[in-house]
Structure formats: structure tokens, C-alpha cells
Amino acid sequence: MNTQSSAMPESFDTPKVAPRVMSETRPLYWSVRRELWENRSIYLAPLAAAGVYLLAYMVAVMRLQHKWRALSGVEMIRRHAIAEPYDVAAGLMMVTAMIVGAFYCLDALHGERRDRSILFWKSLPVSDVTTVLAKASIPLAVLPALTIAITLATQLLVLMMNSMALAASGQSVGAYWEQLSWFQMWAMLVYHLLTVHLLGHAPFYAWFLLVSAWARRAAFLWAVLPLIAIGFIEKIVFGTTYFARLLGHQLSGGAEAVSFPGQMPIDPMTHLTPGHFLLSPGLWLGLAVTAAFLFAAVQVRRNREPI
Amino acid sequence: MTVGTVPVIEARGLRKRFGSTVALDGVDLRVDEGRILGLIGPNGAGKSTALNAILGLIPYEGHLRVLGRDPWAERDVLMNDVCFISDVAVLPRWMLVSQALDFVAGVHPQFDRAKAEGFLSRTTIKRASKVRELSKGMVAQLHLALVMAIDARLLVLDEPTLGLDILYRKQFYDSLLNDYFDGRRTVVVTTHQVEELQHVLTDLMFIDRGRIVFGCSMDEIEARYVEVTVNPERVAAARALKPMHERQMLGRSIFLFAHVDRQQLAALGDVRTPGIADLFVAVLENAAGNPASVTRANHEGVVR
Numbered sequence: 029m030n031t032q033s034s035a036m037p038e039s040f041d042t043p044k045v046a047p048r049v050m051s052e053t054r055p056l057y058w059s060v061r062r063e064l065w066e067n068r069s070i071y072l073a074p075l076a077a078a079g080v081y082l083l084a085y086m087v088a089v090m091r092l093q094h095k096w097r098a099l100s101g102v103e104m105i106r107r108h109a110i111a112e113p114y115d116v117a118a119g120l121m122m123v124t125a126m127i128v129g130a131f132y133c134l135d136a137l138h139g140e141r142r143d144r145s146i147l148f149w150k151s152l153p154v155s156d157v158t159t160v161l162a163k164a165s166i167p168l169a170v171l172p173a174l175t176i177a178i179t180l181a182t183q184l185l186v187l188m189m190n191s192m193a194l195a196a197s198g199q200s201v202g203a204y205w206e207q208l209s210w211f212q213m214w215a216m217l218v219y220h221l222l223t224v225h226l227l228g229h230a231p232f233y234a235w236f237l238l239v240s241a242w243a244r245r246a247a248f249l250w251a252v253l254p255l256i257a258i259g260f261i262e263k264i265v266f267g268t269t270y271f272a273r274l275l276g277h278q279l280s281g282g283a284e285a286v287s288f289p290g291q292m293p294i295d296p297m298t299h300l301t302p303g304h305f306l307l308s309p310g311l312w313l314g315l316a317v318t319a320a321f322l323f324a325a326v327q328v329r330r331n332r333e334p335i
Numbered sequence: 336m337t338v339g340t341v342p343v344i345e346a347r348g349l350r351k352r353f354g355s356t357v358a359l360d361g362v363d364l365r366v367d368e369g370r371i372l373g374l375i376g377p378n379g380a381g382k383s384t385a386l387n388a389i390l391g392l393i394p395y396e397g398h399l400r401v402l403g404r405d406p407w408a409e410r411d412v413l414m415n416d417v418c419f420i421s422d423v424a425v426l427p428r429w430m431l432v433s434q435a436l437d438f439v440a441g442v443h444p445q446f447d448r449a450k451a452e453g454f455l456s457r458t459t460i461k462r463a464s465k466v467r468e469l470s471k472g473m474v475a476q477l478h479l480a481l482v483m484a485i486d487a488r489l490l491v492l493d494e495p496t497l498g499l500d501i502l503y504r505k506q507f508y509d510s511l512l513n514d515y516f517d518g519r520r521t522v523v524v525t526t527h528q529v530e531e532l533q534h535v536l537t538d539l540m541f542i543d544r545g546r547i548v549f550g551c552s553m554d555e556i557e558a559r560y561v562e563v564t565v566n567p568e569r570v571a572a573a574r575a576l577k578p579m580h581e582r583q584m585l586g587r588s589i590f591l592f593a594h595v596d597r598q599q600l601a602a603l604g605d606v607r608t609p610g611i612a613d614l615f616v617a618v619l620e621n622a623a624g625n626p627a628s629v630t631r632a633n634h635e636g637v638v639r
Contacts, residue, residue, distance in 0.1 A: 058441030066429050145427035148478075150392060151419045154442050155411035330410075333392070334425075 055154045059162030060170065067132055070166060074174055077124040078182045081117055085186060089193045110207050113190070114183045118217050121179045122225055129167035129229075133236035134247045136163040137329055144334040160237065160326045167233040172226050179217065219300055228278055231314045234321035241328040244335050278314055341403045342367050343489050343521045344389055348397040351384050351545075358384040359395070360545035366538075368488070371522045373532050375615055376542035382525040383421075385542065386493050389523070390419050402488060415444060418482045419491040424474050428467035432460055432477060439481050451484035454514070472503035479507060483515045490515070492524040496531075504528065508535050529611040539611065541618055549618045561592045562609040563600045573603050580617030591617045 064070060137160070140146040149159065187208070191201045239251040259272040305311060342365050349362040358381045366372050376382045388395040391410030399406065404413050426435065432455070440448045455462075458476045466474060475496065482490065496504040512535060516522065526532060539556065541549035551559070565573045565588045574581070576599070578590035591609055592600060600606050609617075 055442045058438055061441075062434075062438055065431075065434050066427070140427075143428060144422065144425045147392075147419075147421040147425040148427065150410065151390075151414060151421070152439065152442050153411050153414040153444070158411075331394070333387075 055158050056162055059154060059158055060165055063136075063162060063166055064170070067166070069128055070132065070170060071174055073128045074121055074124050074171075074178045077120055078117070078178050081120055082182060082185055082189075085113060086189055089189050110204075111209075111213060113186050114208075114213055117182045117186060118179045121175045121182065122221065125171045125175045126225065126229070129171050129233060130236060132166055133163075133233050134240050134251060136166070136237060137241035137325065137332075138243060138247050141332055141335045146329075146332070146334055156326045156330045160241075160322055160329060164234065164237060164322055168226060168230060172221055175221060175225070176218065183213075216300075219302070223302075223305055224280065227311060227314065228280070230318040231278060231321065234318040234325070238321045238325040238328065241325045241332060277310065340368075341400075343370075344399075344401050344523070346385075346389075346397065346399045349385070349388060349399050350396040351381075351388060351393065352396075357545050359388070361397070362542075362545070362547055364540065364547055364550070366521060366523065368521055369518050370537050371516065371524070371535060372538040372540060373529070373536040373611070374523060374525045374540050374542060375529055375611065376525075377619070380542045381545040382542055383493055384545075386419075386421070386491055386523070386525065390417065390421070390491060392421075416488045417491065418485050418487040418489070419493065420478055420482060420495045421491075421493045422495075422497065424471060426466045426474055426478055428465070430466050431462070432464050432466070432469075433462040435466070435477065435481060436462075439485075443485060445486040446481075447484045447486065451480050454480035454483060454510070472499050475499055475503060475507060479510065483510070488520060490520060490522045492522065492526075494526055495524070496526065496528065504531060508532070511535070529615065533611050536611075539614075541615055543619055543622060548622050556614065557608050559593055560609050560614060561595060561597055561600050561606055562613065563590045563592065563604050563606050564588075565590055565604040569603045576600070579621060580613075582613075582616075589613075 140149060190204065194201050194204055236247075236251050240247045243250040255275060259269070259275070262268055262271050344364065344366040346362050346364045349359050349364075350357070351359040360381075362381070362385060374382050374385065384393070387393045388399060389401055389406060391401075391406030391408075391413055394407050401413060402416055406413055430438075436448060436451060439446050439451075455477070458473065458480070460469060460473050460477055466477070469477065479495075496507050499507070508531060511522070524532065524536075536553055538552045539550070540547055560579075563573065564584075567587070570588050573588065573590045576592060576595055578592050580591040582589050587604075590603075591613060597606060
């Protein structure tokens, strides 16, 4: 067979260029940065939400300033009323991050095939594992960190506005600050973020990533419809709703994270049951499912060509 | 061969099936260091499949080693020493030129950023432009600048100039030859614009229906194949010498001979080295007419 293209190589004593030493995490670091370049909504959306909220809150504070005067000391003491603007800010940030994360994941491994840029990414010495981990780190690390930072900044600005409004209406700012239990508010926020938004939602983000690696089109439908279908089929065939309840349980972070003993105790911190949460099989099952989905996403990406 | 050298690409019995379609049907090939190999074939012949297997983009059956590694199992490691431009315009459209430089510099240990900047400064590409704002030719320039700044041992180009105008195409191959190729690196290129590659290549390979049907160095082609333009009165004499292929042009017959003495042929008419396209047509038509002796065809020459 004359199918060889081997016309005599000259000398092979070419000195091997030693590759520059590159740490293992460098490709991961740059892959995460590249995600932020491409998807600026990751930080712009929470920032915009915070901006809109602050603007609206400022208008509300100015409009209702006369009410501050009318507010009696007794009402001020009601913790829930006092903490409300801060809780709303935190909730808004978390919902925004959730929506951004979900849509990010659905597009993360789909967009690169749609615009054929996967051929460029794969021409570089970055493994599929690194790429998928970088993409998974957006909803599982970057967004939670951003949520905490932007929430803190927003809450500080709300605190400033409230303090100025109180001072302007001649009330004691000090008393107001005393009523606010910052540490407790923060502990609750971080705890909620970790148990519900990070650990509870991780399997969903991983599932979305897998679907986006696999689906040729309509990633959103492929991600959502099978879940609904399984719930329906279970209901029709067995008359049970385990799957739907499992999803609901996972979405709400699992009942193990908090307990509601019938009546509200004075300190809401006593609701938190981290030990119980850490020991719950649901948590570990969810993490195992997350790992399985991410592993599958790596395998699928390896095999996928542009669409 | 020097003892202990590893071929840049080595395939034996390389097969790939997509469903019931056989894209690669037992490909054997070997590419040594310092060659510029053109892989030529009709659409759907398996060129891109072969390159994708070599680049670790698809799984395959059979034996395949690139720089001594299994590309499917070790794509990421392999990409330290292998570069590829697969098709034009695969650079992400949202990316800034500066970000492309930053990213490749960030992840590629063999990337020389100053070199890439140097190549770019010869173009009109601005660092602050997004890829989507560049023309198709500029995207190709940018990609080539990135790739040429990588000190790789193997560069694979799959239709790198498709859809570019003739100026960009010429520039592309000129810079590749002048600024990149140093005799130590290896280049594998597929293209339909074969004539532009004639003087770039050192080796040529034809692929058809998933098989390598022809493989030869350009020096050998020059020594072995002769194209003769014969006036009508000499046609019978030319046919007697068993040409590989015959075609008509402007009332004269053009014959392609293999292994026939050049002096002898010069008596028949104008003699020259055949173009890649003509050789390709001749080899493929012979293969189609006599599939059993595909590889013999280019030695013995079967007319029509």
C-alpha cells in the first residue's frame, strides 16, 4: 500500500521546548473569567435588581416620611416590621440569582455548540471536566457569593436611608439600630442561601447543564417537561405524588434545615437545625445526583459537535 | 528512519461509523515531522471525520496515535502541542480581540502573546473590537495570529479559508509558510481550493469514500506524473503509452502519464507537472472504474 506520507524525515534531534509551568487551576480560573465576559447578566442582573429596589425604596421612604413621625415607639419594637425592608432586599437578590442561574445553565453548553465556538474552545488545552466545572461554578459559587455581597451592600444603603429618614423626622437613630439584630439577620440569610439556594438547588442547576449539553434545541422544554411528565405519569399510574413532593422538597431546601414548632419563638435562630440538615439523606442524595449530572454533562460535551 | 522517532500522526485501520454511514473505512496513514500534508477529497469523503478523530473530537475504532497519544482519551493534554483551525469563524462572536488574547495566554502554556500582538499589528484589527464586528477575513486573520503564536508541533487546518476572498486566502497561506512553518512543525490541511495549495504542500493524500486512495510526496509527483498536451495527429501515439487519464480541451487532448519517461513524452507535445485538481480527477476516476486496484491505479495507469 502506498498510502504513507513518510518521505524521509531529516533529523529528529530537535530540542524539546519545555512547556512553561502552568498550575492546574489556571485553566479553571480563566474559564470562569471567560464565562463572566460572555454572560455579563451574571452580575448585571443582580446589580440592576438592587438598583431598582433601592430607587423604589428611596421614593417610598420620602413619600412616607410623615408616617415615620407617627410611628410610636411600641410599633418600632416589632421586629418583623423593622427587618422587612432588609428581608425583601435579600429575597429579591436570591430570586434574581436563581433566575439568572437557571437561564445561564440552560444556555451554557448549548450556546457554544450553536455558534460553533466549541471548536475553538476544544482546540485549547482545557479539559471538558475543567470547562463543565467552570460553568457549574457560576450558579454554585459565583452567584451565591455575588448575592451575599450585593445583598450586604443593598442592606447597608437601606440602613443609611432609614437612619437619615429617622433623623430627619427627629427620632432616635440609636434606638432603631439597637432594634436591628444584624448578626441574626445575616446568619439567617447565609444559612438560607447555603441550604436552599446552594445545596438544595444544586441538582437542578446540574440537570440544566446536562440538558444544555445534550439538547439540540429547546433546552428549556427538555429541562422542564420531563420533570412534569414524570410527576404526571406517577400520579396516573400509581396515584402517588412522591416525585412532585421530592422536587418541591428539594426546591424549598428540605424541611430538615428549619423546624417550625407550632409557635414563633422570640429568636428565629432557634428554627435553624443545621445538624439535622447535615444528617438528612435528602441532602446527600441531592449532592450525589448533582455529581452524577455533572459527570454526565462532561461525557456528553466530549462527544458533542456543533449544531 | 531514525530509531525511536514517533510519527506525528499514525493511523492503522481507522474506522468511524455514524449510524449506518461509514465515514472512515479503514484508513492507514502516517505523517512524519516537518511535512505539510494536503488531505484532498470530495464532499463527504471523510476528510473532516479523519481530522476530528485526529483532534480527539470524536471517538473512533482502530489504532490512532497523535504525537504518541490517543487523541480521544487525552485531547486536553494533546492540545498543548496540537493546534487546529476547524472551519472559518469559530471564534466566539461576543469576544473582544483583547479577551481572545487574554484567554489563550491564560490557558495555553506554549502561547507567545508578543508574537500574536506582532501578527495583529500587521492587520487592521483593533484590540477593542468584538469578533462579531470583524469581517470574515479579519476573523480568519485573528485566528491565524492566535494559532501561529502557539509553539505547537502539529497544526491542523480544516477548510481554513472557506468563503474568504482571494486576497485573504493568499495572505493566509503566505503567512503560514513564511511566519510559521520552520521545517520542524507539521501541518495537515484540507481544502477544496487545491490549486492554491500546490506550492505549499510537501505531501498529498486523496481520500474518497472513507479510504485513502492516493498518497505521495510532491517531489514524487513531480518525478512520477507528467501531463502532456497533445495535438490531434499524435493522439494515437500517446494512447499507446497507456496514459492514466485523457481529457479534451480546446480541441486538443491532455494526457496524464505515470512513470513514463519525460523525454519520450516531450516528443508528443507540451509537457508539464499536473495540477493537483487534474491528478485528483484522474485518480478518482480510475478508482471508480476499477475499485479493486485503487492503489495500483496510480502506478500503472488505467485509461478512462
